[in-house]
Amino acid sequence: MIWEEHASLAPYNTFGIDAKAERLVHLTHESSVQAYYQHPNGYAKQTLLLSGGSNLLLCNDVPGTTARIAWKGMAITEETDDHVWLKVSAGESWHETVLYTVQQGWGGLQNLSLIPGLVGAAPVQNIGAYGVEVADTLESLSYFHWEKGEAHTLTAAECAFGYRDSLFKRSWKGKGVILSVTFKLTKHSHVLKTTYGALQEELHRMDLAPSVQNISDAVIAIRQSKLPDPKVLGNSGSFFKNPALSAAQVKTLASKHPAIPQYPQPDGTIKVAAGWLIEQAGWKGERVGNVGMHAQQALVLVNYGGASGPELWAHAQRVQSSVAEQFGVRLEPEVNLIG
Ligand SMILES: Cc1cc2nc3c(=O)[nH]c(=O)nc-3n(C[C@H](O)[C@H](O)[C@H](O)COP(=O)(O)OP(=O)(O)OC[C@H]3O[C@@H](n4cnc5c(N)ncnc54)[C@H](O)[C@@H]3O)c2cc1C
Structure with missing residues (x-):
């Protein structure tokens, strides 16, 4: 320590x-x-x-x-002809871990390339991108429970994963710390998910056939072209979640705004694109002092330099109120507010 x-x-x-x-x-x-x-x-x-x-x-x-x-390390805990189980410490870089698995030719994490952060945080909001979530490959995790004062193993089912959601954002929020995560990865029979429109287009544009390596390369290319690099422009990725609305709510919205992007969910709700709502409300690329919603990605709140936490939060609330007024939709932050 x-x-x-x-x-x-x-x-x-x-x-x-x-x-x-x-x-x-x-x-x-x-x-x-x-x-x-x-x-x-x-x-x-x-x-x-x-x-x-x-x-x-x-x-x-x-x-x-x-x-x-800040603790690191990784190890294979089990291996068969078709699968490998990789246990990774919470303090390892997420992206470096994905790159390592891709280099080994192991499948499962490639769509999640270039997401910032460390491995132990990935299950907290069940990180997801390009049609894949960490819940899809997570086998189990080791969790130190503060009240119990000891570590135990949780299976994926016990983590109660949902869209950008898990047990660790709900009833177990702040109850302990994820020490390590074990992933079950494929060695040969890869399940390649390329149905996400932008990914398909990028593979086509780069003239690449779907493979673990090519999907990772395409995802990295898309992310580098669309998302601001936090080392250059402070940000936290998508600031708000895409709201899941009832079919009736979406019908009413679509009658006034026929172009609204809609993504039907298995539970009957329909997700609408928060970025689209923010853009329609006029906030995309609009700078207020040191803060604003990014010019290429309206969902990303950015610090143009020297902004304080309260300034950034005040702007997020401005955007939230404006979207609520214009569309009757309440945007919920995806980002954790501290203090
Ligand atoms: C440019 C950019 C792009 C992004 N793109 C995506 C994306 O495509 N998809 C996506 O899902 N997210 C995305 N994110 C959000 C972010 O990268 C992820 O949520 C990531 O998993 C956060 O990891 P972290 O290590 O930075 O966690 P932190 O921000 O440090 O912590 C987040 C929360 O998790 C808790 N926590 C962290 N680690 C542990 C642990 N080991 N045990 C218990 N609790 C813990 C913290 O207390 C905190 O409440 C993006 C962010 C940026 C900046």
Whole structure:
């Protein structure tokens, strides 16, 4: 464990917000979680559990203890002719892990290339992109439960995954820490998901046949062309979730706005594109001071430089109210609001 006092969290969040942590502890080994749990300034004083900081908005300085997940490692735990089970520590980079599996020729994670953040956070909001979610390949995870003071294994079914949702965002929010994740990956009989329109088009444009490697390459190309790089322009990816509405609500909306993109869901609800609503409300590319919704991707709230957490949140609320007024739809943040 490495301790710091009054540390800037700017290097540890992709909005680049210079909020201060009263106390920051870097948990560099999985075994340090037990020590942190027992330390008088450790879990007992914890206000924030920080991973890669790519899905949170620091609205204020953070009192108490901020614990940063920083332990690494990966290992094959089981292998058959067709599958490999890979156990990856929470502090490994998500994208580096995906690239490693792709290089080995293992299938399952390729559509999730270039998503920022660390492996242990991936199950929290069941990260997803281009028709695939982490729930599709996650076999189990190891979880240290604060109340129990020990780790145990949870199966994918026990994680109650949903759209950008899991047990860890609901009843178990803040109850513990994911220590590692085990993925079940294919060695030969890959299930290649290429039905997502933009992915199909990119494979065609790059003249690539679907394969684990080619899908990863195409996803990386699309993401680099569409999404701002947090190292250049502070952001947290999609700021809002795509709202899931009832069929009746969507019918009413579509009668006034026939072009509204609709995505029917297995549970009978229909998701509409939050980015489209924001763009129609006039916020795409509109800059207010140091903040705005990105010019190429209306769903991405960006920090043009030096914006504070409250400034970014105030803008998100402006957009939220404006969409609610114009369309009667309440956008919910996908990003975790801290403080
Ligand atoms: C440019 C950009 C593009 C993005 N694209 C996508 C995308 O396509 N799809 C998608 O789903 N997301 C996307 N995201 C969002 C983000 O990358 C993911 O949500 C990612 O999994 C967050 O990981 P993190 O390590 O940064 O977590 P953090 O932001 O540090 O933490 C997020 C939350 O999870 C909790 N948490 C983190 N790790 C653990 C753990 N080990 N145990 C328990 N709780 C934990 C934290 O306390 C916090 O509440 C994007 C973000 C950016 C900046």
